[in-house]
Amino acid sequence: MAARAFPFVLHLDLDQFIAAVEVLRHPELAGREVVVGGRGDPSERAVVSTASYEARERGVHSGMPLRVAARKAPDAVFLPVDGPHYLAASEEVFATVRDLGLVVEVLGWDEGFVGGDTDDPESLARRIQAAVLERTRLHCSLGVGDNRVRAKIATDFGKPRGVYRLTAENWAGVMGHRPTIALWGVGSRVSARLDKHGIGTVDELAAADPEVLVAEFGPRMGAWYGALGRGEGSAEVDDAPWVARGHSRETTYQQNLTTTETIADAVRVLTAQVLQDVHREGRPVQRVGLKIRYAPFFTVNRSRKLPAPTSEPEAVQAAVQALLADHLEEGREVRLLGVRAEMTMPDEDGDEVGRTPVRGRV
């Protein structure tokens, strides 16, 4: 239906997106060390969302606590995260690509797949870069692949402002000797488990005994990791609009919460925010979740299916408060609270089976 396979898949990734957008509205910051994260106050509990290339040269990277970033880059400019502004910039980028008549599948603020129905994907990539730059003043890099996995991995080799092609032809030559963690979908935990079996490189993963992988990771993920090692994957690009399964809000408090009443109030506030997000979707809530991170850093998640899907704010509030009452360990200081609501899907109980899981799509 909306998903189509292409001879080439292009992966577009905006260069230092958030920092670049901030520089556009604060031109005096061009060339400076810019760090975007939290509320822009490096003394607070928060982490880096994006650092400009200048700040990265000082060792600042996303995920790093702002306090640490401030120590590494004392002269950097710290800015608060402004999600709505980045979303607007992102939408303009992808509208630009769609206006070229291309099929686009958005993956996040700063990246997406583009269908490459051409035998000269590099020219197409350069056309996309020029159009995006002209309309949004933002630079991007493009990966060209014969499927999604290879396109996604290719992009990093093109950065910044470049184009790089990764296909069955050069896959083993480019990726074979690299550690498995270089693959999209392999993180530190999985690469460590692979190491246990003597699988350290992409080549070794590609040649690994399927039975070993299935025994370690299960039938679905085992097969998926083997295929990943060989760079295999779908060449489909799906331009169907994204439909969220749920929404969540969580907050790390600058000072730990200590009393049951304070905690219950904070959960009420978070639930109200989630309800606003859910209300915009117009679908009922069928499951609620509560996340509690006790000091210093121990996290539990509890969830409960509602007796029936509901759009009543009071019913959702009551369900979340009940979860809290059942599970909060009193007397322990709370560092973070989070509330999540999962909605029914639009075609649930309809005749459609649902989308193929992204990670399982081989």
Add this chain to the structure above:
DNA sequence: TCTGGGGTCCTAGGACCC
């Protein structure tokens, strides 16, 4: 160093039913 926020998907184990 002291660890954000918003998502998705997979797996495993227990409950329950036949």
Add this chain to the structure above:
DNA sequence: TCTGGGGTCCTAGGACCC
């Protein structure tokens, strides 16, 4: 009386990504 095996639902936890 005790036992099996399969299927589904629910919940918790893990892992990954941006």
